[in-house]
Amino acid sequence: MLKSIEDYLKNIYELQEHFERVTTNQLAEKMGITPASATGMIKKLAAMNLVKYRPYQGVELTDAGRLMALEVIRHHRLIELFLAKALGVPWDRVHDEAEKWEHVLSEDIEERIDRFLGSPRWDPHGAPIPDKAGNIEQRPRVRLCDITHPQAVRVLEVSDHDPELLRYLGKLNIYPQTDLTILSIEPFDKSMTVRHQQSTHTLSALVTSYIWVLPEEHMKKGQANAV
Amino acid sequence: MLKSIEDYLKNIYELQEHFERVTTNQLAEKMGITPASATGMIKKLAAMNLVKYRPYQGVELTDAGRLMALEVIRHHRLIELFLAKALGVPWDRVHDEAEKWEHVLSEDIEERIDRFLGSPRWDPHGAPIPDKAGNIEQRPRVRLCDITHPQAVRVLEVSDHDPELLRYLGKLNIYPQTDLTILSIEPFDKSMTVRHQQSTHTLSALVTSYIWVLPEEHMKKGQANAV
DNA sequence: ACTTATTTTTAGGGCAACCTAAAAATTAAA
DNA sequence: TTTAATTTTTAGGTTGCCCTAAAAATAAGT
Incomplete structure (x- = not known):
């Protein structure tokens, strides 16, 4: 299995997590190549039965393709x-x-x-x-920015694609498994003030959109998620 | 620096350890490619000032090339x-x-x-x-097969290119830093009988040609080579 | 519905690294 | 030293993956 094929499959998988249909342009933009290049490789993947391809309609992984992506x-x-x-x-x-x-x-x-x-x-x-x-x-999870009322939440996952975000969260000591208490949500810009251990931080809506948390209704059941 | 360039430089370096001049054919054979391919890449490396190349006469690394190889x-x-x-x-x-x-x-x-x-x-x-x-x-070292008289030696290094050899030596518990006593050398085929801890083994000349040891005259000086 | 804008594909190339086959240079042998 | 064998290079081709520019299909705006 070649490196570029692996990369295409992985990227298609990741796009399929967020969008119904994966288009040539989306894939090309994510991978930093031109749409023309993506079309070419998609046809190759289709010939290998790793994706289902309908011209002008986008791609989706076959079972074999998904297995390789995973x-x-x-x-x-x-x-x-x-x-x-x-x-x-x-x-x-x-x-x-x-x-x-x-x-x-x-x-x-x-x-x-x-x-x-x-x-x-x-x-x-x-x-x-x-x-x-x-x-x-x-796992059941919601984006922190989609929470509308003050409550206790547990961080489950954060986006890994921007190192700057990760360094920022690291400075605040916010990692997966971290428990946060949402103290208030500013109606104007959706910025969120949270308490974590001794300190209190205000997070912009951009930051909270990259953080997934355990929804309140699951917090009780001891879903501690120990690594 | 590209993968194939790195590979060429490394292989040229390794050949230079054993031979005066590194020829196109040697390099091609070591790398499992055709001589024609090697010629092409050698010219490219020469243009990058990583090797000195005289057509029909072979290559040698420049200082820059050697540094990259290392x-x-x-x-x-x-x-x-x-x-x-x-x-x-x-x-x-x-x-x-x-x-x-x-x-x-x-x-x-x-x-x-x-x-x-x-x-x-x-x-x-x-x-x-x-x-x-x-x-x-x-380090001063000699091939075990070049030793002519019974003596105590310390294994310094073994060839790493054949897994079968390594498994064989592993079975005999012979590793770098292992001390061996050469008991006898058979004149007919140069096979060598050695003692190691409690056991005695006879090693063929093929095997001993892949083992380097500390020469006798250095054995005293406590060159223990602890890792 | 028809024109315009956008998306996607096709056509034609480039580059890296490999190949085979033929030609040229070097080395060895008679 | 002339011929024969070997080594090395050149010439031309293939494959993988990328590109730009132009054409075709789809989607959007009036």
Whole structure:
């Protein structure tokens, strides 16, 4: 399996998490290539039965394609956690490194890393790590910016694509598993004031849109999500 | 720096360790490509001032080329040791993995691995790890097959290119730093009978040609080479 | 519904790194 | 030293993945 094919499948998978149909333009923009290039590769993937392609209508992964995408994502997330745990790489740098390593990981080393980490369920940003069979855990979660009333929440996951965001959250000590109390929500700009341990911070709507939390109705049931 | 350029430089370096002149054919054979392909890339490397090239006469690395080669080798050997120490990968498998990883290692991670391992001087096969400046330790050493009289020797290094050899030596518990006593050398086929701890083994000349040891005259001076 | 704007695809190239086959240079042998 | 064998290079081609520019299909605006 070639590197670029792995990359296309992974990116299509990630877009499918957010959008009904994945269009050529979306994919091209996400991958930093031209739409023409995306079209070409999509046709190749379709010929390999990794995606279903209807010209002008977008792509979607086949079962085989999704399985491959999930394997790449498994590699990516295991490597992220491995770099963090074994080498102390800060969480804002693990993503870019994993982008490169994910394509050179053998089955044997994958298994050893998995064992070393104790078959972890989440990566350093709280994203679920698919198992070897391609099962990926779906947790009930809402974006922090979509919460409308003051309440206690637990951070489940944060976006990993912008290192600056991660450094900011790191400074505030906000990580997956962190408990926050939403004190108030400003109607004007939806900025949110939260308490965390001893300190209080005000988070912009941009920041809260990149944070997913456990919804209130699930907070009681001891869904502690210990790693 | 591109993967294939790194590979060419590394292979030229390795050939230069054994031969005066590195020829197109040697390089092509070592890399599993055709001589025509090697010629093409050599010209490219020469244009980049990484090798000195005289048509029909072979190549040699420039200072810049040697420095790059040594950086790749540093990556390779640090990764081999890291895989062995951190993940318990057996020494007959670390080479092939490192071949892939060496091309995706960032400076930051290189430093972290180096720190994790305590700035090690040798890889799992006993080969010296160049420092960041490109200095590589030269130890006095002889091939075991070149020793002509019974004596005590210490294994310094073994060839890492054949996993089968490494598994064989592993079964015999022969590793770098292992002390052996040469009991006898058979004149007919140069096979060697050695004692190691409680057991005695007879090694063929093929095997002994892949093992480097500390020459007798250096054995006293406590050159223990602790890792 | 028809024109305009946008999205997507096709057509035609470029570049890196490989290949085969033929030509040229070097080395070895008679 | 002339021929034969070997090594090395050149010439031309393939594949993978990217590009730009132009054409075609779809979607939007009046």
